[in-house]
Amino acid sequence: MQKRLTLGFFFTLFVCTTFIPIVWMFGSSLYEDGRFSFVYYKDIFLTQRYVGVILNSLILASITTLLSSLAGIPAGFFLSKTNLPLKNIFKICFLIPFIIPSYIVGIAWANLLGRTGFLNTLLSQYTPFSPESVSHFIYSLYGASFILSINLFPVVMLMTEYALKNVNPRLEESGLIAGSIFQVVRQITLPLIAPAILSSMMIVFILSLSEFGIPSLLQVNVLTTQIFTQFSAFYNEKAATAIAFPLIGITIILMILEQVYFRGKSFEVLGRRASHGTIHYQERWLTVIGILFCTFIFILCVIVPLTTLIANSKTVSAYYDAFRLAKNGIRNTILYGSLGATFLTFVGFFLGYLSEKVQLRLRNSIAPCIWLFFAVPATVIGVGLIKVCNRPEGIFQFIYGSLWIIILGYGARFLPLSSRIMANYFKQIPNSTEEAGIVMGAPWFCILREIIVPLQGYGIVAAWLISFMFCVGELGTTILVYPPGHETLPITLFTVMVNSPANIVSALSLIIVVMTLLPLGVFLAISRYFLKMEVKGSGVLS
Amino acid sequence: MKFITLMIFVPLLFLRICPGGEVVVYTSEDKVFSEPILQQFEKKTEIKVRAIYDTEETKSTGLVNRLIAEKDNPRADVFWSGDPVRPVLLEMKGITTPYISGSAADIPEIYKDNEGHWTGFSARARIILYNTSLISADEKPLSLFDLTKPKWKGQVAIANPLFGTTSIHMAALFITLGDEKAGKFLQDLKANGVKIVSSNGEVKRLVARGEVTVGLTDTDDANVAIQEGSSVKIVYPNQQDIGTLIMPNMVCLIKNSPNPDNGKKLIDFLLSKEVEKNLAWVSCAQMPLRYDVRTPADVLTIDAIKGMNIDYHKIATKLDEIGEFLRQWAGY
Numbered sequence: 068m069q070k071r072l073t074l075g076f077f078f079t080l081f082v083c084t085t086f087i088p089i090v091w092m093f094g095s096s097l098y099e100d101g102r103f104s105f106v107y108y109k110d111i112f113l114t115q116r117y118v119g120v121i122l123n124s125l126i127l128a129s130i131t132t133l134l135s136s137l138a139g140i141p142a143g144f145f146l147s148k149t150n151l152p153l154k155n156i157f158k159i160c161f162l163i164p165f166i167i168p169s170y171i172v173g174i175a176w177a178n179l180l181g182r183t184g185f186l187n188t189l190l191s192q193y194t195p196f197s198p199e200s201v202s203h204f205i206y207s208l209y210g211a212s213f214i215l216s217i218n219l220f221p222v223v224m225l226m227t228e229y230a231l232k233n234v235n236p237r238l239e240e241s242g243l244i245a246g247s248i249f250q251v252v253r254q255i256t257l258p259l260i261a262p263a264i265l266s267s268m269m270i271v272f273i274l275s276l277s278e279f280g281i282p283s284l285l286q287v288n289v290l291t292t293q294i295f296t297q298f299s300a301f302y303n304e305k306a307a308t309a310i311a312f313p314l315i316g317i318t319i320i321l322m323i324l325e326q327v328y329f330r331g332k333s334f335e336v337l338g339r340r341a342s343h344g345t346i347h348y349q350e351r352w353l354t355v356i357g358i359l360f361c362t363f364i365f366i367l368c369v370i371v372p373l374t375t376l377i378a379n380s381k382t383v384s385a386y387y388d389a390f391r392l393a394k395n396g397i398r399n400t401i402l403y404g405s406l407g408a409t410f411l412t413f414v415g416f417f418l419g420y421l422s423e424k425v426q427l428r429l430r431n432s433i434a435p436c437i438w439l440f441f442a443v444p445a446t447v448i449g450v451g452l453i454k455v456c457n458r459p460e461g462i463f464q465f466i467y468g469s470l471w472i473i474i475l476g477y478g479a480r481f482l483p484l485s486s487r488i489m490a491n492y493f494k495q496i497p498n499s500t501e502e503a504g505i506v507m508g509a510p511w512f513c514i515l516r517e518i519i520v521p522l523q524g525y526g527i528v529a530a531w532l533i534s535f536m537f538c539v540g541e542l543g544t545t546i547l548v549y550p551p552g553h554e555t556l557p558i559t560l561f562t563v564m565v566n567s568p569a570n571i572v573s574a575l576s577l578i579i580v581v582m583t584l585l586p587l588g589v590f591l592a593i594s595r596y597f598l599k600m601e602v603k604g605s606g607v608l609s
Numbered sequence: 610m611k612f613i614t615l616m617i618f619v620p621l622l623f624l625r626i627c628p629g630g631e632v633v634v635y636t637s638e639d640k641v642f643s644e645p646i647l648q649q650f651e652k653k654t655e656i657k658v659r660a661i662y663d664t665e666e667t668k669s670t671g672l673v674n675r676l677i678a679e680k681d682n683p684r685a686d687v688f689w690s691g692d693p694v695r696p697v698l699l700e701m702k703g704i705t706t707p708y709i710s711g712s713a714a715d716i717p718e719i720y721k722d723n724e725g726h727w728t729g730f731s732a733r734a735r736i737i738l739y740n741t742s743l744i745s746a747d748e749k750p751l752s753l754f755d756l757t758k759p760k761w762k763g764q765v766a767i768a769n770p771l772f773g774t775t776s777i778h779m780a781a782l783f784i785t786l787g788d789e790k791a792g793k794f795l796q797d798l799k800a801n802g803v804k805i806v807s808s809n810g811e812v813k814r815l816v817a818r819g820e821v822t823v824g825l826t827d828t829d830d831a832n833v834a835i836q837e838g839s840s841v842k843i844v845y846p847n848q849q850d851i852g853t854l855i856m857p858n859m860v861c862l863i864k865n866s867p868n869p870d871n872g873k874k875l876i877d878f879l880l881s882k883e884v885e886k887n888l889a890w891v892s893c894a895q896m897p898l899r900y901d902v903r904t905p906a907d908v909l910t911i912d913a914i915k916g917m918n919i920d921y922h923k924i925a926t927k928l929d930e931i932g933e934f935l936r937q938w939a940g941y
Contacts, residue, residue, distance in 0.1 A: 286769070
C-alpha cells in the first residue's frame, strides 16, 4: 500500500508538472476557429520543406551524439578505471564546457574558425584548406554538431563514469584471471554499462534535437529554428507546437529501438557495496593513453573557450562590473538550481523506480510516458506553463508569482532526464535485494531507506549533478515564466550580452562557470564523504 | 514530511514585502540601458518597479509571447518596447489599452498612435556599418542599393530578415519602394552573396572583425562597437532618396493590468525629456524625438537625418504579408 500510494503520488506529480502543460499546447494546436483541425499538421507532413528540415535535425543530432560518445565514453573510462594523475581536476574541468552557455562557446569557436580567426589562419597556412572552406565549415550543420558535442560530451562522460563505478569489481577480477584487459572491458564491463551508455547517447541525441542556441547562431535550418520562427516572426504558437510534433515522433522511434535492443537482456549486478571499491587498471600504457586523451579533450573543450573568455575579459574592472550586474542572479541561480536539482532527483528517483522496478506491463506503459516529451522545445513548455498556471485563483496565483513556477519549469523540462538517469542505474540493481527485504517482513519505506537508496547512491549523485547543471543553465522556459526579481544568471547574461561591452559579457560567463562549479564541488565533496561512509558500513550484502 | 514543509516555506523567507505601490514593466530595451532609468523612476516616485527584461536583439520572443499568453490574466502594467512594431502587433491582438500621456505632448505626431495605444520616444536608426581598415571613407556605400553592386560581392552581412529590426526595415522598404522593386532589391542582394546571420549583434561582430566589409545594423550596436575601439564607422543610408529608417522605443499600457495608475505614472516618466536625454548620453546613444533635448556631439538629432516616411501600423500589416517571401529569401 505504502509503495502504491507513494509511486502513485509521484506519477501524478509528473503528470501535473510535465504532461499537462505540453498536452495543453498540443491540444490547442488541434483547434482552429473553435473547430477540430489538422491545418498546422498538414503543412509538416505534406510540405517538402519540412522533410529537409527534419533530415537536418536528424543529421545534427546523429553527428553530435557520435562525437560526444567518442569523447565522453573514453573520458569516463579513464577517469574511473585508470590511475590517471590529477583525475579530480580533469573531472571538474570537463564539466566546464557544459556549464558555459552554448552560444558563448559558439561565438568563441566562430571567432577562432571565422575568416579572420586565429585557427583559421593557422589551418589555411599549414593544411590544404582555404580560409573560406574553414569558415564555411563552422557555419554549417557539421560545425554546429562539432560545437554541440563539445557542449554535451560531459553528460556521456558522467553517466559512463558512474555506471563503471557501480559495476561489481568481482566480476571484472574473475575476468582478469582468465583474460586480458581488452577482453574484460569488451565482454564484461561494456555490456554491463550498456544501459548507461545508451541512455546517455539518447539524452545527447534528444538534447541536440531540441537545441536552439547553436543552430540559430550558425544559421542552420533545423526544427527548433523553424519553431522559433513561428513563435517570434509570426507569433503563431499553434503552428510552432505542431512543428514540435516530429520531435516527439523521433523520441518514440528511439524508445522502440531501445526496447528492442534491451529485450531479454539483464544488466543486474550487485552494487559496489558488495565489494570494496572499483577496479583500477594499473598498466602504464593505459595511463599514458589516458593522459594523452584527456589532455587533448582538455585543450579542445576547456582551454579553448576558457582562454577566449579570459582574453576577452581583459581587465579586472570588467569582473567588478559583471559581478554588479550578476549579484541578484548569483543568489537566485544557486538557490533555484539546488532546489530544482533536489526536486528532480527526488521525483526522478521514484519515476525511475516506476520505469524499471514494477510489473512488466505497467512498466512498459509508464516508461514511454515519462520519456515522451523530453524533446519538446523549452518555448513550447514555457507557453504551456503560462496557459496552465497563470490564473487569478488561489494556489495558481501564488505559484505563478513565486520561484515555484521556475522550479515547475525545471520539472517540466528535465524530469524525463532525471528519471531516465535513475532508471538506468536501477537496471543494475537486482530485484532479489528488494525481495530479501520483503521476505524479512520489512515495510516498503524501510526497504527503500535501508536497501534501495544506498545501492542507488551513485545514481542519485549522477542525477543531482546533471540536473543541477541543466537547471542553472536553463534559459528557454525560465525566461518565459520567471517573476520580476527572480532572474537567474543565464537570463542576466542573455539580457545584457548584446549591448554590453564584450569584456563584461566574457567576465559574466566566467562568473557563471565559477558559481556553478562551487556548489558542484561542495556537493561532490559531501556525496563522496557519504558514499565512503556507506562503503565502510557495508557488509549487509557481501 | 518536515523536509518537504521546509522546502516549501523556507524560500518564502526570501520574498520581500513592499509597503508602497508597485508597477510591473516588461521591457525589451536592453537591460544595461533600461534598468538605470527604471531605478530613477523608483527613486523619484517611491513606486517599486518590478521589471522583466528581454532584448529586442533576440527578437523579443520571450516578452511578446509571454504578453500574448498572459492575455486573459495580465501580469504586466507597462510594455516598454525597444522597437516600434511589437506594440502595434499587441494592439492588433487586443492586449493594449489607450493612454494619452501629457508628457508626450511635444513628441511629433508621427511617433504616436492617434488613439493612444502606444507612444514613441528616443529612437535608433537603421544604418550601414563599415570596417575602416578595409575601405576608406571615399569608398563607403551611401545607399542600400549600392550593396547590390559587384564591388560588394560577398562583403555584406545582414541579420535574418524574419526577426527584429531587420524585419521592420524590410517591411518599410516594401511599403516605400513597392513590392516589385523591394523584392528585386532583395534578390539582387542575395545574388551578390549577402551573408545572412543570426542577429544585428552578429553583423556588428563580423564587420568589427573584418570578416565582411559592410553590414546593415542599428545605431546602438554600431555605437557599442565604436566604444569598444573597433575600426568601424556609421553611414546613414539613402539620405538623397528614400531616407533612413528611424525606430523609436515605444511604450504602452496593458489592458486590465493589475496597477494601471502606477503604470500611467511610469509611462509619463518614460516619455519625459529627462529620459530622452539620459538615453542619448549612454552608450546606446539614442536620438531624442524632441528637438530641444541636449545631446552629445556625436549623437545626431532627429532633424539632422532624413527619415523614411512610414506608418507603423502599415509596417505591422506588411510584415504579415511579406513573411512567406522573406522566409524563402532567407532559406527558411
